[in-house]
Amino acid sequence: MAGRRRLPAWVVAAVVAVAATSWPVAGRAFSNVEVGAQLDNPALPTLDGGRAELLSRKVTASLFVFFRPEQDHSLDALRDLEAIRKELSGKPVRFVAVVSGSWPAGEVRQVVQAAGVGWPVLIDQEDALYGRLGVRLHPVVGIADRAGRLVAYEHFRQINFKEIVLARLRVQLGELQESAMAAVLEPPKATSGSPEAEARRFVNLAKALWKRKNAAQATSALDKSLAAAPSAAAWALKGEILAAGGDCQAALRAFEAALKIDPADSVALQGRQACQRDGAH
């Protein structure tokens, strides 16, 4: 933290005056600004020596991110955001980064370059904006709509940060329903297997074996399928194999078991009909 610039006394006094009128309120988002609230739109000096506003009224979504040098999460977040910017290239979204004026410009430039960020970097002198919003965490993202209303707040996460910010922007762009955010924030469990999947697998194997007239192995596979999860397909194929082997009594029982699970199973219906027509052996 060494080497930070000291600011003129008048800046300090101005910041103190602003801070004295604000106090954190409880709730989601920045400590002092809830989602849905109107944001100020200060024009701040930029890293490249110019001046830029925090928000733009010309775009559908203005994203701003508070970050700091010497922090892995900030570098990761800036990289993720730059990837998002590229993904949304050509869409009405504006990105700006905000960094405390206490950091030497050289250190800030290093981080920005390492992250491949080419968007404006605003210098928050004496942490005035930080204090006004009640930022508290680094890095943290805010998204505002065209009217300058805060529509989303996301602090950094180790997992799925990019996915969540991208989805927030897509909601604001009208590409994603707000209701879809629930699945982004709580993705469905990624299971691999289920008894039903295992049962289908053995039915598929049994079909392949039966195609090669390997009745014994096909039946063995079907028994494994039925043990995993009974299905009409397994019972129907078992009936077919039994009928082909001349055991229509047993085949009928298998077809009935299939039809109990799925009364419309065509293999079982046809098999039962054939067995009834030919008579049970």
Next chain:
Amino acid sequence: MILRLTSSIRLLVVPCLLAAAPALAAPLKTEVKQKATRRGAQVAPLPPGPNVKWSHGPYEAGDCSICHERNDRANPGPLNVGSVNENCYSCHEEFQAIMARKFKHVPAVETCTNCHNPHNATERKLLGGEMVETCVACHKGIKAQIENAKVKHDAVSKGEKCSNCHNPHAANIEKLLIQLPFDLCVNCHSKDGMTSDDGKQMTNYKAWLADNKVWHEPVKAKDCSACHRTHGGDNFRLLVSAYPSTFYAPYENKAYALCYGCHNDKVVSVPETTTLTGFRDGSRNLHYVHVHQERGRTCRACHEVHASKQDHHIRDGVPYGPKGWLLKINYTKLPNGGSCAKTCHETKAYNNKTLTSSAPK
């Protein structure tokens, strides 16, 4: 699967408990992947033997033509369909949906036989080798973490091992996580009576969070890995970086690397502020006052890091003395700041609505 890891899981992540291991600085990055030669699994059938316990259905059925051109063990020829995976999916049809998930494991996309022997194996799921060995053959960074960790996590080596938390094929969450970290962690860390290797009692997090409704942001985000290195690490409680393990510690920035991974160090390190924190009397930064002493009060002295009953993650009390007598903090939130009734010190109030302190320093 993870539920099988009952009391054998010893390591929990409760930074508020006093722990023995020294806090060492470590990079926050936990995932370091390196490309390595894949196709580690042996594809040809293994000769019969006592360790060859697992056999693939078609191979067991003895009909090579289910997958190959010919039913000839000596010369089965190429596969019936173009790619290995297409061949596999003809029976394992659920994998078409699995592999349509957003985050895919590259070896699984390439070919199932990168990890599985399609004939028989000594390992469950027809893996070509023991699971952790198979995974770390490519994930060298994780291998180093697991091998070098002073603090081990049983979830890596017990039960389903890597598959306790990761889906090795594809998932809906980064790092191929089956669920968000918190949902995975509480599969084990939701029991009473679990102890860590140092004998400390570990928290039942489901119960704790149900009883304490002010949750820390990473907890709200189910992002345990923001603070904990799940494959193993050098810091107590698997913390990703340094955090004082004791109630008192002299202040230095690097000792709080864990907190400063997200929080602004200036909240604590500058003596005067009117913007960075509400815990100030006028412009006098009271975080600084508490922490910047030879016997500085560490974060844990006042804050409960996972969840608390009071705002600002302020804990009800702290264990004090050899018998763990609970010293109440007695914090009260006031319209213009707050106060702490006599416990650690005389009753003191602070006012953050004015620019100068009215209280004696």
